[in-house]
Amino acid sequence: MAGVVVRGRFPRRRMVQVVATNVFRYIFRGAARNWLRNMGSTAPALGSMTLLLFLSGVIGLSGLALYNLEQVEAGQASVLHVYIRDYAASADVDTLWDRLAQDPRVASVTFTTRAEALKRAQRIPGLPQLADATESNPFPASLDVQVKKIDDVAAIDVLVRNDIAVDASYPTSYDQGAYQRIQAVLFGVAVAGLAFLALLGFVAVTVTVNSIRAAIHSRRDEVAIMQLVGAPRWMVRGPFVVEGAITGGLAGVVGGAVTFGLAMTGMAAGSSSFTQFAPGITVTVAALAAGIVFAAGLGLGSGSSLVSLRRHLES
Amino acid sequence: MRSIVEFKGVTRAYGSRLALDDVHLALEPGELSFLVGPSGAGKTTLLKLINREIRPTAGEVWVDGIAAHSLKASHVADVRKRVGVVFQDYKLLPRLTAMENVALALQVSDLRISDEEASDRALDALEAVGLGDRGKAFPHQLSGGQQQRVAVARAVVAQPPLLIADEPTGNLDIDTSWEMMDLFGDIAAFGTAVLIATHNVEIVRRLQRRVLTLVQGRLVRDQPAGRTGRLAWLASS
Numbered sequence A: 001m002a003g004v005v006v007r008g009r010f011p012r013r014r015m016v017q018v019v020a021t022n023v024f025r026y027i028f029r030g031a032a033r034n035w036l037r038n039m040g041s042t043a044p045a046l047g048s049m050t051l052l053l054f055l056s057g058v059i060g061l062s063g064l065a066l067y068n069l070e071q072v073e074a075g076q077a078s079v080l081h082v083y084i085r086d087y088a089a090s091a092d093v094d095t096l097w098d099r100l101a102q103d104p105r106v107a108s109v110t111f112t113t114r115a116e117a118l119k120r121a122q123r124i125p126g127l128p129q130l131a132d133a134t135e136s137n138p139f140p141a142s143l144d145v146q147v148k149k150i151d152d153v154a155a156i157d158v159l160v161r162n163d164i165a166v167d168a169s170y171p172t173s174y175d176q177g178a179y180q181r182i183q184a185v186l187f188g189v190a191v192a193g194l195a196f197l198a199l200l201g202f203v204a205v206t207v208t209v210n211s212i213r214a215a216i217h218s219r220r221d222e223v224a225i226m227q228l229v230g231a232p233r234w235m236v237r238g239p240f241v242v243e244g245a246i247t248g249g250l251a252g253v254v255g256g257a258v259t260f261g262l263a264m265t266g267m268a269a270g271s272s273s274f275t276q277f278a279p280g281i282t283v284t285v286a287a288l289a290a291g292i293v294f295a296a297g298l299g300l301g302s303g304s305s306l307v308s309l310r311r312h313l314e315s
Numbered sequence B: 001m002r003s004i005v006e007f008k009g010v011t012r013a014y015g016s017r018l019a020l021d022d023v024h025l026a027l028e029p030g031e032l033s034f035l036v037g038p039s040g041a042g043k044t045t046l047l048k049l050i051n052r053e054i055r056p057t058a059g060e061v062w063v064d065g066i067a068a069h070s071l072k073a074s075h076v077a078d079v080r081k082r083v084g085v086v087f088q089d090y091k092l093l094p095r096l097t098a099m100e101n102v103a104l105a106l107q108v109s110d111l112r113i114s115d116e117e118a119s120d121r122a123l124d125a126l127e128a129v130g131l132g133d134r135g136k137a138f139p140h141q142l143s144g145g146q147q148q149r150v151a152v153a154r155a156v157v158a159q160p161p162l163l164i165a166d167e168p169t170g171n172l173d174i175d176t177s178w179e180m181m182d183l184f185g186d187i188a189a190f191g192t193a194v195l196i197a198t199h200n201v202e203i204v205r206r207l208q209r210r211v212l213t214l215v216q217g218r219l220v221r222d223q224p225a226g227r228t229g230r231l232a233w234l235a236s237s
Helices: A012-037 A039-077 A090-102 A114-122 A127-133 A150-160 A178-218 A220-228 A233-269 A271-277 A283-312 B043-050 B073-080 B098-109 B115-128 B144-156 B174-189 B201-207 B232-236
Strands: A079-083 A106-112 A142-147 B005-014 B017-027 B032-036 B058-063 B083-087 B162-166 B193-197 B210-215 B218-223
Touching: A012 A039, A012 A233, A012 B098, A039 A079, A039 A150, A039 A178, A039 A233, A039 A283, A079 A150, A090 A106, A090 A142, A090 A150, A106 A114, A142 A150, A178 A220, A178 A233, A178 A283, A220 A233, A220 B073, A233 A283, A233 B073, B005 B043, B017 B043, B017 B210, B017 B218, B032 B043, B032 B174, B032 B201, B043 B058, B043 B162, B043 B193, B073 B083, B083 B144, B098 B115, B098 B144, B115 B144, B144 B162, B144 B174, B162 B174, B174 B193, B174 B201
Parallel strands: B032 B193, B032 B210, B083 B162, B162 B193
Antiparallel strands: A079 A142, A106 A142, B005 B017, B005 B058, B210 B218
């Protein structure tokens, strides 16, 4: 057998360099080589994870847009537009304005002329065509009443709808239950989106766990030898975790890029409509979403590997 | 002197079947011992307990002062660094050369070992087993005996205090088997405790080393070195 080996003393920096080289070789380079070798069995995991991450990005951005929309709707629902009758006397309008302004339930009252109402309508998708279709201005003047509590809007409506200054045929914008209906729809959409993501997440994790399991199985001899020669547990498991992270990271890059590209395309295609339908979605927000998708990919890939290792790799 | 391996009332059960039953034994540094017994007697179970591949159902297993019986999975490598293992089927990595196989064992158990040091020590170990000129050969380019020598070099390159071998001559012809036994004798002479599980009656009889006999999980005989005992049952197993 070999004689007694006297180990030389290395300077600290040299030691760190040697350890880093060995860790890189046995953990990262080994993982990358094995990932390339097992690409065939990894492809389903990569595909399902990419789909999951892309849809997560899109659903996340849509959720943010819907949340912002809901906030806008909540703000609008507490604003009661009191439509002024054509040719109403200024004194009657002033009386009504004063009455509303003095009501403790009202935060503020502003007057919108017919011209301003037309301008406002032209910013709403679909209405510019309607506005242009008629020669005259179809939009009435209004007193826009900001009510402090959304629950008091109905009472203010009752208070003003028979006033002499108010249009008798279409007195106010009050639509009983409209806000609650929007909330219910948004809640339903959020639940459906989360359920869909949970299902897809389960599929992606299961497929990834199985692909790592296949990788463990194909390298069982190598793993057994590494264990028998005294490799620590993290060194035996590390390459598999890195392999999972490579799969997840790659899926995250693709999913994030597609999410970002889709948001940018939407913004470029119809900037005015986009801000109406998807408020709060900007280039920064889209880039942040892409970054989160990438990070989620890394986490999902390495997490799935750990689950698989716990189940399928013995010490 | 502290024993390298100590079994204290070790029992290992697989379901209702006892693979080992209340085994007491101790192996000393520099001692070459044979572990014999019919198939299913518990030889491989005993070796697996030493290498902490499994845990005992009852009793204590001490390896170079480490309580292997209560060792957590995350610390198993501490025991395995102290135990060199040789198998009947060599278990070499086919993608690596002989030298790389030996060097791998050094570096994965101690990341502070540089490539140069690992190569030097691997070459030393290969020279010690008579394969100094075959370091660049891949396992498929070597004979069975040469592959087993590489496996021995890998097992001892980190200079563990204990070497265990499970049927190391099972795939070798008789001449190569004797060469392997000479090699194990040399390793023991350097102070390493060597435990060899074998069915080879001829080798056990002629070498006259310590013989531990297992039958149905019980250590029925612990024959000291230099004596010849009854091994007739081996011939029929």
